[in-house]
Amino acid sequence: MRRDFSDLDDMRLLYRGNKILSDLFRKGLHSIRQISTTDADAKGMYRFLQNERVSEDDIIMNLASNCKKACKGKYVICIQDTTEINLSSHSRRITKDDFIGTTNAKNSQGLGFFIHPSLVLDAQNGTPYGYAAIKVWNRPLKFTSKFERGYSKLPIEEKESYKWLEVSKNTQASLKDFVPAMVIVQDREGDIYEQFATIPNATTELLVRARTDRKLKDKTSLFSNLETEPAQGSYQIEVDSCAKTKRKKRTATIEIRYKEVELNRPTNVSKAIASSLKLFFIEASETGYTGKDKICWRLLTTMNVENVEIAKNCIEWYSWRWTIEEVFKILKKEGFNIEASELEYASSVRKLSLLIMEVVIKLFLMRLAYAEPELEISSNSCFTEEEEEFLEHQIDHLEGKTEKQKNPYKQKDLKRYVWVIARLGGWKGYESKRHPGITTLWIGLKYFKAAMEGWTISRNVSTR
Template sequence: MTAISVVFDHKLGDARLEKRANRILHQMIKSGSGVPNRLNTHHRERMGMSRFLNNNRLSMDALVNSITQSWYTEEYADRDLYVIQDTTDYNAIGHKGRLSESDEDLGPLWKDDTNQEFGFFLHPGLVLDGDSGFPLGYTHLHIWNRCVDQPNRHERNYKRQPIEQKSSYRWLESIDYSTQVLKGHRGKVVHVMDREGDIYELFAKPMPPNHHLVIRTSKQRVIYDESDSKHLLWQYLEEQATKGLVIEVAIPRQKKRKARKAKMALSYGRVEIARPKDRTKAQGPDRIPLYFVQLKELEHSVPDGEAPVHWTIWTDMVIENEHQALKIVDIYQNRWNIEELFSLLKTKGLECESAQVESGIAMKRLVIMAMQAALHLLQLLKDRDHVYQEKATLLIDTQDLTFVELLIPIYEGQTQKQKNPHPPESLARLAWLIGRMGGYSGYKSQSPPGPKTMRWGWRRFQEQLSAWRIVNQIKLD
């Protein structure tokens, strides 16, 4: 068992549950799968996993706390940290015959009655090192589902509901959990969110002085500029874009967008957002001061058939020059890490939505544990180029480094360009090998290995590592 699979020791209140939890996590990481039937070849192991996931004594809070409390050490106390929030769903429609729609741990995924998909939602707080961007752990893993008979937004008078009664409260709640996990942290903590985090109550929320916000805008708002003139946000931003500096920004690839160097107009400034009319004074002050950064792609930079990139980002951190503005953009771009994490949890990695389990609560427990396995796969994927200079022992035992060095010459080519360029015992050296075992050519001129390539390489590596361990054990015996 590797060092990374002792996350649950002394955390679940039952030594047998802890032993089983560590074993399941070890199997997930080793196999690169979150599907129980692929983790276990023996019937007894599969039944043991099923009993574990359906055990009423297994607290969801204890599982989550085991993971969120497993990574932080004094080593990180003075570093800047980015906590990336976002939401994904688990769609159980493919298991409609196995999982009951009346299961209290499952609910509709859509807010209307026209779509019959059901399942639950997951909202993590993924922590990155502020200097390197390397993923470290989680501050929270919030998992929940809608009720089947939940009244619609109109029936609940949703806009008038207190924020604590809305599903959007998860964005504020995650900050509370982050504050608890990072209590005593001396460095800066920046909470990074996409458009759904553009919530007035969140901006009004008291936070420790070293905690800050970077949130993409989504709502039209009444604002006041520095001369106290009143504006509507979208119109004001349009005017500011015409005054912006032109810079070049690397745009990452998405489903409907190619990766490219985009010419963009940069503008920034300080404004005060007004309290919305449907909020009371008890929900926040009349005005909240914020800084904005706007990046708007120039027309001639947009490829045919694509929409121009347009980002506007709120922050409470002071922006007085171009350097500070671009730093906020850089912080926000770290948000893509959580998209990669979700893909590793699902189709490009552990394939958790293919897992066949007996109940909604079992599926939730499985997904929580799979999030820890997905984190380790993300760490492997991110340090392919030795940017973060992490050690291979983050993912494998020290004694397995010998096997890594035995394998590398087999996958190296004749030329220098096809040699493993990374230092011994580094995570990047292991990642290069995993990529080659998954089908990567090894040439830097080609695209680096992606999640699927790394997943297949990781599985092959673990299979061969297991065989090597058996052979060595036979020799010892």
């Protein structure tokens, strides 16, 4: 399926929106001037982003529509997290209006906004389907501390942390008629009693990393509850080395423990909420290693963990959180660098951020297509027929003399054209080596766009 806009106010806006999506994908840049080939194109993009007839909600609705079409009938994992878009370096230039406010930037009072998406993946193979819901918001321009606002005494609906419940509810509303069941996955910030009490239903489960060592109904503490329990199973994973943290490569043995626990309602939670909740507590802890980076994940879930296989599934699904972190990396400094945008209005930066996030899904599809050979993903999910024709020509130039350097995939298979993009991005083409990553594909797309423009011009000139 094509990941395009399908519902905007008129056909001209629809055309312009889809052209911007296409140009962002092909060129991998945030700068309107660098994306545009003419002044008219640049003006059209600026006007689209500033047009009041194209709201953030309109863009999010179209992104959610793409997601719903892609995941229909699938059992899905919905991963949430928050990222901050820091525009402090543009504080003298950017317009101070209702779309920008203070942020958490270190060493100074930041300026920008926040994005909190619900990224939907296939529960079986991790195929990215898009975003079921996205919340974009900003704080006031005048900074006030939590103490000044009496934050701890506010009802959950008035706290910023309500974003977790709000996006969970919006995810349910968005997908209820499209998927048979979903698991909502969140990091520690999502460990909110009210959420466990109100979000789960017949088709929705929660899987959240435990943040605090809660007191339980039986007077014990959550984190110590599994200390005397025997391991229910174990598995091994390879931990890569990291020069930044001086971590050495190692094989980690992870032991799995799980148990049903009953949480007490915290004192600051409304008495209208259930006084206690039964959940399953899962611990994945590294054994035989005492370093500071020892792996220990403690997860709370509404799922009935009746055997170790279900516990393993929960641990794997939680590990997929890196996917949403990659979305944020590509949106920011390791990819499109949206925080360096030259746009004068935060409202335009917010819209452009949403467009880039949709483009990132195509990058993920390309990587997945290559990493999982058994998956069949159609090439038209990322490329037009004309682009495929150009990529076929590129294959002739990029293939080596040996069979190992030949493109082994058939036409109309996305993997065939990902091979080309990866080669343009610097990948050597050997199947025995590591598969191309997101950064390689992103670099390859930039070369692809430039090469295709030259090919198009040459072909047009030769037919005159």
